[in-house]
Amino acid sequence: MNDQLSNIRINQTGYSDTLPTHVAVLSGNLMTLSKDGNLQASTQIETPETDESSGDKVTVINLGILSEGEYSVQCGEEYARHITVKKNPWKDVTNALIKGLYYQRCGCELKAEHAGRFTHPACHTAPASEWENKSVKKLVTGGWHDAGDYGKYVGPGAVTVAHLLYTYILCPEGCSDELNIPESGNGVPDILNEARYELEWMLKMQRDDGAFYHKLTKDHFAPFIMPQEDHDPEYLMPVSHCATAAACACLALSYRVYREFDAEFADRMLDAALRASEWLDENPDFVPFVNPEGVRTGMYGDRSDKDERFWAACELYAVTGEAEYQKKAEALYSDELRITSYGWAEVSGLGAMCCLFEIGDKPENTLYSVIKERFISECKKIQSLSESTGYGTALPPKGYGWGSILPIMSNAMSMIMYEMLTGDTSMRENALMQWNYALGLNALDICFVTGFGERSVMNPHHRPSGSDGIDDPVPGLISGGPNKGFPYSQTKEKLGEDVPPAKAYLDELPSADTNEIAIYWNSPAIFVGAFFNSIS
Numbered sequence: 001m002n003d004q005l006s007n008i009r010i011n012q013t014g015y016s017d018t019l020p021t022h023v024a025v026l027s028g029n030l031m032t033l034s035k036d037g038n039l040q041a042s043t044q045i046e047t048p049e050t051d052e053s054s055g056d057k058v059t060v061i062n063l064g065i066l067s068e069g070e071y072s073v074q075c076g077e078e079y080a081r082h083i084t085v086k087k088n089p090w091k092d093v094t095n096a097l098i099k100g101l102y103y104q105r106c107g108c109e110l111k112a113e114h115a116g117r118f119t120h121p122a123c124h125t126a127p128a129s130e131w132e133n134k135s136v137k138k139l140v141t142g143g144w145h146d147a148g149d150y151g152k153y154v155g156p157g158a159v160t161v162a163h164l165l166y167t168y169i170l171c172p173e174g175c176s177d178e179l180n181i182p183e184s185g186n187g188v189p190d191i192l193n194e195a196r197y198e199l200e201w202m203l204k205m206q207r208d209d210g211a212f213y214h215k216l217t218k219d220h221f222a223p224f225i226m227p228q229e230d231h232d233p234e235y236l237m238p239v240s241h242c243a244t245a246a247a248c249a250c251l252a253l254s255y256r257v258y259r260e261f262d263a264e265f266a267d268r269m270l271d272a273a274l275r276a277s278e279w280l281d282e283n284p285d286f287v288p289f290v291n292p293e294g295v296r297t298g299m300y301g302d303r304s305d306k307d308e309r310f311w312a313a314c315e316l317y318a319v320t321g322e323a324e325y326q327k328k329a330e331a332l333y334s335d336e337l338r339i340t341s342y343g344w345a346e347v348s349g350l351g352a353m354c355c356l357f358e359i360g361d362k363p364e365n366t367l368y369s370v371i372k373e374r375f376i377s378e379c380k381k382i383q384s385l386s387e388s389t390g391y392g393t394a395l396p397p398k399g400y401g402w403g404s405i406l407p408i409m410s411n412a413m414s415m416i417m418y419e420m421l422t423g424d425t426s427m428r429e430n431a432l433m434q435w436n437y438a439l440g441l442n443a444l445d446i447c448f449v450t451g452f453g454e455r456s457v458m459n460p461h462h463r464p465s466g467s468d469g470i471d472d473p474v475p476g477l478i479s480g481g482p483n484k485g486f487p488y489s490q491t492k493e494k495l496g497e498d499v500p501p502a503k504a505y506l507d508e509l510p511s512a513d514t515n516e517i518a519i520y521w522n523s524p525a526i527f528v529g530a531f532f533n534s535i536s
């Protein structure tokens, strides 16, 4: 890694020759842009303003739409920064983010022909017992390891799959079939092949009465060992309302997407979604999931299941057209639902996406105009936020909590969908600034996707990366990034109390609080990458 912090921050994976090139400059000097040694432009940087989140005095410069080639940007006497402008510059990193999910596959061998150096034998292949009744054993293999740990969680998995499927629905031309995963070339788009690996596992997580187990984990996190060495027993933890409603929504959505490729698989998913919906009807009173005594793996607790139920009602209405589900969606909708949130805790945005893009503007879709109006208004607030920060990042200083990459990528998703919904491209550059943030244009001068950029994340909190004996981390994983909100005490100690929020980050393996990876952080970045692939 290049250890020298530059006074110019760039998208380290390159720029498109069809979109404006932005760089961030941290000094008040003359900035020059050269191509093949010839001066192209110079800009006098005015006295920069201080970015509240980072404490940096920074100016974002729009260099305009540049033609293909190698450029250097220099400011003052400091070393020049090289940038590449080309057609479709983000295909590789977007593909890698999808392939990153392949590397999370559990229960199968990662063969060298697909995984290269990062091969390993099958892991977690033993049957699991129900936590509450250990005499009940089931074979529940498959799915993705959730994050830096080896647990598998239904709600986070459902959200990740939904991001992939909406990427396929809304930006199909931004997805590539060159992933080199075991199913490649089978006539199904690779993004759907990868999502199916999780869906097949999710179907096994349904109990006979229609409810979904909340998670499949051990009672504690594994040490930093390879997954095939992790032999302690796994348990089917109790069922939950949120997991059941999220799986219901995700499986209904999946039915719609997969029926043209495999009707039998699609029917199994719709059947599972309908049985989940019946269980939710029979169990209307929300009970929050809490870890049973003695269990210390990720809880993914939630304060409400209204947003999951709203998303499920929307997806079931989109699939069946039955008034029953429409009425449910109407009854569950309220201004309290955060319709621009797409993460595991707050899934209302996925319900809104279904309503706006799947059900669409029909007379019987009474929610359409209400949600559209509010969605547009929320997007305008997000755009203003992006414009109010020094790096153009759509996150306030207080927003840098655990996994700050999620709200940043979510805000990019919203601004992209604003364009899809209205045809107005005025938020496109703001959305692009979030993609640039993930790839290096930020206060840390770090590309948050492993395997990419001249200053990239090298030590993610990710068990295989930390135990495979290979210096490089597993590629295509996005780090959660700065976390000022809920840091570990040792992180606080190392960084100091006064570290600015956007710099509260350690590229160190133990720092799960700032440098873990997660499937549901990769997936919104995939949506954003696919959109920019489709227009670059």
Ligand SMILES: [Zn+2]
Pocket: 105, 106, 107, 123, 124, 145, 150, 227
């Ligand atoms: Zn595994």
